[in-house]
Amino acid sequence: MDDERTFLAGLQEGSMFACHRVGWIDSKGGLWRWILYHEPFSSYLAYSVPLVAMQTSLVLVVQQIISFLLKPFQQPTIVPQILGGIVLGPSGIGQFTKDTDLFPPGRSLPLATFGSLGFILFAFIIGVKMDPSMFKVTGKMAMIIGLLSLIVPSILGICSVVVMRYVLELDPVVGQMLYFAAAAESLTSFPVIACLLTEMKILNSELGRLALSSALVSDLTKTCISTFAINIKIGEGHIEKSIHAFTLCIAFLLLIIYIVRPALFWVARKTPEGKPVKEGYIHLILLGVVVSSFLSMMLGLNFLFGPFILGLATPDGPPLGSTLVRRFEFISSMFLLPIYLTYSGLRTNLLSIKTPNIVTAFVTIVFISAMGKTSAIMLPCLYSKMPFSDSLSLAFILNAKGVIEMALNIILLDNQNINDEIFAMMVMSVLLSAVIVCPVVNALYDPSRKYAGYKYKTILNSNLSCGIRILVCIKEEENVHTIIKLLKFSPPSKESPVCIFVLHLIELVGRAAPILITHEMHQKSSNNYSKYIINAFKHYEEENRDAVLLQVFTSISPAESMDNDIYTLALEKGVSLIIIPFLKQSVSIGQTESEKVIPRSLNNMVLEKAPCSVAMVVDRWYDEGSVYKTLTKSTYNVAVLFMGGADDREALACSIRMAGNPSINLTVVRLNETDGMDFNFNEEERMFDEVVLDGFCIGDRKDIEYIEEEVRDGTQTTKLVLSIQENYDLIIVGRQQRMESSVLAGLTEWSEYKELGILGDLLASSENRNRASVLVIQQHKTRSSSKKEVILS
Numbered sequence: 050m051d052d053e054r055t056f057l058a059g060l061q062e063g064s065m066f067a068c069h070r071v072g073w074i075d076s077k078g079g080l081w082r083w084i085l086y087h088e089p090f091s092s093y094l095a096y097s098v099p100l101v102a103m104q105t106s107l108v109l110v111v112q113q114i115i116s117f118l119l120k121p122f123q124q125p126t127i128v129p130q131i132l133g134g135i136v137l138g139p140s141g142i143g144q145f146t147k148d149t150d151l152f153p154p155g156r157s158l159p160l161a162t163f164g165s166l167g168f169i170l171f172a173f174i175i176g177v178k179m180d181p182s183m184f185k186v187t188g189k190m191a192m193i194i195g196l197l198s199l200i201v202p203s204i205l206g207i208c209s210v211v212v213m214r215y216v217l218e219l220d221p222v223v224g225q226m227l228y229f230a231a232a233a234e235s236l237t238s239f240p241v242i243a244c245l246l247t248e249m250k251i252l253n254s255e256l257g258r259l260a261l262s263s264a265l266v267s268d269l270t271k272t273c274i275s276t277f278a279i280n281i282k283i284g285e286g287h288i289e290k291s292i293h294a295f296t297l298c299i300a301f302l303l304l305i306i307y308i309v310r311p312a313l314f315w316v317a318r319k320t321p322e323g324k325p326v327k328e329g330y331i332h333l334i335l336l337g338v339v340v341s342s343f344l345s346m347m348l349g350l351n352f353l354f355g356p357f358i359l360g361l362a363t364p365d366g367p368p369l370g371s372t373l374v375r376r377f378e379f380i381s382s383m384f385l386l387p388i389y390l391t392y393s394g395l396r397t398n399l400l401s402i403k404t405p406n407i408v409t410a411f412v413t414i415v416f417i418s419a420m421g422k423t424s425a426i427m428l429p430c431l432y433s434k435m436p437f438s439d440s441l442s443l444a445f446i447l448n449a450k451g452v453i454e455m456a457l458n459i460i461l462l463d464n465q466n467i468n469d470e471i472f473a474m475m476v477m478s479v480l481l482s483a484v485i486v487c488p489v490v491n492a493l494y495d496p497s498r499k500y501a502g503y504k505y506k507t508i509l510n511s512n513l514s515c516g517i518r519i520l521v522c523i524k525e526e527e528n529v530h531t532i533i534k535l536l537k538f539s540p541p542s543k544e545s546p547v548c549i550f551v552l553h554l555i556e557l558v559g560r561a562a563p564i565l566i567t568h569e570m571h572q573k574s575s576n577n578y579s580k581y582i583i584n585a586f587k588h589y590e591e592e593n594r595d596a597v598l599l600q601v602f603t604s605i606s607p608a609e610s611m612d613n614d615i616y617t618l619a620l621e622k623g624v625s626l627i628i629i630p631f632l633k634q635s636v637s638i639g640q641t642e643s644e645k646v647i648p649r650s651l652n653n654m655v656l657e658k659a660p661c662s663v664a665m666v667v668d669r670w671y672d673e674g675s676v677y678k679t680l681t682k683s684t685y686n687v688a689v690l691f692m693g694g695a696d697d698r699e700a701l702a703c704s705i706r707m708a709g710n711p712s713i714n715l716t717v718v719r720l721n722e723t724d725g726m727d728f729n730f731n732e733e734e735r736m737f738d739e740v741v742l743d744g745f746c747i748g749d750r751k752d753i754e755y756i757e758e759e760v761r762d763g764t765q766t767t768k769l770v771l772s773i774q775e776n777y778d779l780i781i782v783g784r785q786q787r788m789e790s791s792v793l794a795g796l797t798e799w800s801e802y803k804e805l806g807i808l809g810d811l812l813a814s815s816e817n818r819n820r821a822s823v824l825v826i827q828q829h830k831t832r833s834s835s836k837k838e839v840i841l842s
Contacts, residue, residue, distance in 0.1 A: 101159045108391045111136055123491065125248050127451050128483050130387045131476065134394015161392045165352070167385020168456060170377050172353040173338045175240040176360015177370050178560045179265070190433060191259055195266025197425035198237055198447050205421035206231030206414055213410035223407060227414060229466045230475060233457050234418045239268035241451035243562070249487060253563035253606040254496040254613050256439055260446045261562050279350055297348050302358065309337065310362035317369040326372045334373065351460065365560040374558060386452065393455045396462070397476045401469045411474045419448055442494040450482040496613055506625045506661035507829045509702040509741070516546040518624040522615060523553045528630040529585045531668040531822065535628070536589065538685065538713055538779070539706040541596035550622050551586050551601040552615065553579040556608045563606035565614055579603045612654040620660050629655055631665045631805065631813070652804050656784070656827055662699055665805065667813040667823035684712050688777040690770065690808055691719045693738045696783030699828035704781050705745050708752050716754040718773060723761045763793055770811055774821045782808045784827040
């Protein structure tokens with residue numbers, strides 16, 4: 050009887066009902082019944098499993114085709130996902146394929162449920178990645194921008210709705226719907242901004258960090274306001290009911306904060322470092338995600354509220370947060386969530402946009418809200434002397450819309466807060482925002498732009514009697530021994546101290562926001578990052594008391610944009626040299642965050658954009674966890690291969706600083722062509738080579754052995770270089786040599802590691818079994834073509 054009343058009530062409200070045949074799940078006979086008995090193809094799709102399989106396959110294929118077509122335009126992943134649904138929906142192919150019943154109105158619910166489960170996991174993952182403690186350390190600028198970007202467009206949007214209702218004489222029901230649309234258009238979503246910044250590879254840039262912090266402030270404020278409003282709505286005007294709803298909501302939050310959260314931290318503590326989280330714990334947490342969604346709906350809240358709060362209560366990063374993200378993110382973000390977004394597109398009927406007054410009102414509201422948000426963001430930035438292009442880029446980023454807005458649109462449509470026409474326009478607003486933001490921000494904002502005017506910073510320009518500043522990048526703990534040994538080759542002194550800045554690079558996993566940690570060397574650290582590295586370099590500092598100034602940082606950021614932290618730190622600290630280990634091959638992603646290995650592409654990015662000189666170390670002193678006897682020798686033989694050019698001159702300047710070490714036997718090997726020609730046919734380059742050699746008095750110093758070798762072609766050069774390395778523990782070479790020289794002919798064709806240059810690649814080749822480490826030097830490259838080098842006296 051109750052079901053009959055519900056059915057009749059639904060008919061009166063104009064709701065749509067779909068009838069399903071019980072037990073029609075898996076087709077019996079499949080396509081053979083279509084082929085042999087000439088049954089219509091639609092009868093095969095009447096079964097649930099074939100229909101869902103066909104819909105899912107079609108959705109993913111169309112998405113991939115659109116993604117491939119849009120690849121040259123650098124569009125975010127949400128664009129092909131929404132467009133795929135629109136193409137398949139009633140606005141596209143759907144209006145011509147009504148007879149095939151591929152996406153019948155009542156039979157797309159399994160697909161929607163499928164996608165909704167993915168969205169539940171997505172909400173949980175976003176909560177895991179979000180660090181609530183960021184709110185406490187958010188800067189004043191981010192706090193102001195975050196609040197203004199929410200308040201100003203909300204007020205302007207609501208005011209514009211009031212004006213439009215009277216100016217255009219809109220229907221009162223439509224006017225109420227536009228209030229919801231105006232509120233939705235004014236929001237800023239932290240997950241959307243984090244995903245956008247990650248895709249654009251500017252997550253850990255200065256602008257990216259400000260955008261992320263501002264989005265966090267805005268999103269958390271919006272969550273508190275919306276939760277309050279929902280509980281008021283549940284009360285339906287009755288204070289007692291509202292208080293009851295608030296009490297249950299607070300009880301739910303207290304349950305998660307004081308019972309679930311300590312249990313999750315207990316799981317993290319019980320997981321040994323470097324070991325995976327037990328499967329039983331993962332299953333229990335997955336059960337908790339589903340149960341929290343169910344409890345949210347029981348409380349009258351959105352089904353995503355519970356999973357999101359549970360994610361916030363989960364400790365981010367390793368071991369638990371990174372494990373959960375790695376286990377759940379692929380299936381949710383790469384499979385289930387795209388289905389949900391395509392389902393949103395399927396429900397978008399662009400043909401329903403046909404009422405001029407409603408279109409005019411909606412476009413006006415969106416424009417006023419966007420302009421209000423843009424002004425609210427840009428004015429504080431311009432007041433604080435931020436460049437106009439950066440301020441405008443930040444405004445575009447915080448105006449971006451994505452998956453969260455699409456979910457909100459679906460919820461508003463399902464709750465009948467908006468109609469199909471307004472829903473279609475809101476989907477187009479999300480799509481237009483996603484299409485515009487990325488190209489515009491890429492055109493306006495270049496993180497490396499600030500390095501273009503950076504003054505020339507090289508070892509050659511540094512006074513030998515003065516100290517230098519060095520930034521050391523550590524990718525793995527195994528790099529520490531080699532880097533410290535290399536630093537010991539150039540011993541500091543009280544008269545010529547060395548400032549060393551150590552940056553431990555860790556790939557960002559299990560959290561949305563990048564972190565740059567500054568470690569206090571003489572205080573006990575409150576975190577576990579980089580402990581081994583800190584202790585090793587602290588010991589080195591104590592060995593060179595009053596001659597070494599040390600500071601250690603840990604960068605946790607995406608591998609694709611990790612180089613931004615290197616440039617920023619080098620620029621802030623005014624370093625003259627960046628030392629970075631060289632990886633012969635990219636190592637696959639490990640089990641825990643501490644085992645992540647940064648890909649070789651980082652070396653190429655640093656070489657291209659570094660604001661100072663760069664040294665890459667090819668380690669041959671450390672093998673499979675045991676230190677070679679080379680590390681414990683009393684004297685070391687070091688050779689410099691000099692062919693001429695800016696990088697070779699920088700390599701020579703680095704080696705000269707080692708000559709003062711009594712335990713170093715330094716040899717400078719100059720390679721000349723047999724016909725007497727110099728490698729550098731450019732007169733200016735040749736002059737610089739001679740001035741540097743004379744300035745260092747290479748031929749007259751007793752502590753430096755100077756050798757000149759003549760070579761004829763690439764084969765002879767190879768034999769000479771390989772024979773030289775057998776006598777040395779370290780070989781220093783410049784990265785760039787003159788490519789047209791006959792003595793290098795043919796060597797580029799066999800290059801295995803082009804980022805090391807010709808000679809560096811020859812010495813570091815996997816076929817070369819010699820244990821001499823290699824130091825490849827590149828002199829600072831400015832964007833101007835003019836040559837800037839100090840002539841030594």
